[in-house]
Amino acid sequence: MALWSVIVYGRTKQADYRFLAIPDDFGEEEQNWARKYIHGTTVHRERLPGNPRWSLFKNHQHCVFGVTCxxxxxxxxxxxxxxxxxxxxxxxxxxxxxxxxxxNEDFNSLRILPVLENLEFFKYRHLFTSLEKLWHLKSYQLINRKIDEYPYNFKLPNETELRDNFNEFIPCLEGENQALIMPDNQENRHNLWENCCKFFDYPYKYIPLSLCLGLPEKRDVLEGPFLNATASDATQYLKLSKRKSKELNEPSKITEPDNRNASRTKHNSSYSISRRRLPIRMILLISIFVGLILLVIWKKYTLAIQIFMSLLVGLCVQNVSGK
Known part of the structure; x- marks a missing residue:
């Protein structure tokens, strides 16, 4: 017979929702795995009063079943x-x-729990005293506090064999990218639960499986983590493709510059540069003119004046080409 531990996800008077109790072998990876399914049971919270949702999810290491209410x-x-x-x-x-x-090797003895939809079954010993101990703690106190851990030492009562006359079918399994949705009534709940329980035994017990009984809408199944469920708005047996969660990949908005402003800026810039270059040209022209006069008057300094004139012409050409 399998031994069980407990798991509780809720909130206190001032601290937001979080794990308040976990098995003693639940690390961060296991918590993230369980949290995904627990969040999937809390859609449309306004419809929870009077309508508890029962769920089961398992992978190759753990099997969890519980109630959200x-x-x-x-x-x-x-x-x-x-x-x-x-x-x-x-x-x-x-x-x-x-x-x-x-x-593990003991898990294959699990059978249907007839008290699955009985809230009294989930009032494990010390549940309320444990919650009471945490009730007045604030968020910062819980962050720095280790989550209460429980060993695997619970024996669950009332395990019974599967019914002989239930409607057999194969539930959706991980990797199929499909979801099985059934109308939410007592017979369908039993059929779905019992067919999923077939996968607790060898050779299926290591295959990941998930189900939720009592979700409000088909969309909650298609867009959520569960592969099998009953939904209040379903009118017939459905097997549909799962929807991928939408990811907003909005491209960054690049503002194109105004062409008119760009042209105006370019024109103003060129005008400003031209204005700065105008005095330089005037100086060069005056220098060349003076050089020519000196060349005529002082012929004995012809070589020096020619060198000076060459330098001035070179500067003038360089200035014009850099325009």
Whole structure:
């Protein structure tokens, strides 16, 4: 017989939703894996009151099954814990409570749990006292505090054999990129649960599998993590392709410069440069003119004046070519 641990995902009076209890072998990778499915059960939270959602998900290492419901429904007649049903802003809280088993040689003895849809089954011993201990802690206190860990030492009662007359079919498995959706009624819930339980035994027990009973809409299945589910708006048995989550890859917006402004800028720049070059040209021309006069007057300095004139002409040509 498999031994089970517990898993709780909820919030306190002032701290946001997080794991409040996990098995003692749950590291960050296992928490991320479980969190994905737990979040998938909390869509349309406004429809949760009076409509608990039951889920099961497993991979090659762990099997988790539990319930997502309003905390007030789980507290029930335990009146001394009613204050934990609402947060500091008086908003009603929901919670996920479940059990976790390791996939090992003992796991193949698991059968249908007839009390699956019984909230009393998920009130494990010390649940409320554990929540009470965490209730007044703030976010920064929980961040620096290790999550409560529980060993695998729970024995779940009332394991029974599969029914002989249930409608057999193959549920959707990981890698198929498909989802099985059934109308949400008691018979379909039992059929889906029992067909998925066939994959707890050898040679299927290491195959990843997931199901959720009681999701509000078909879209929640197609866009969520679960591969098998009952949905309130489904009217017939459906097997549809899963939808990939939308990723917003908006290209960065590049503003093109105004051509008129660019032309105006270029024109102004050229005009400014031309104005700066005008005095230089005037100086060169005057220098050449003076040089010619000196060449006529002082013939004995002809060589020196010719060298000077060559330099001036060279500077003039360089200035014009750099325009």
């Amino acid at each position: 309003m905390l007030q429904e789980l507290i029930g007649s335990e009146r001394k814990y009613e204050y934990m049903a609402k947060d500091g802003g008086r908003r009603s809280l929901h919670i996920f409570v479940g059990y976790v088993a390791q996939i």
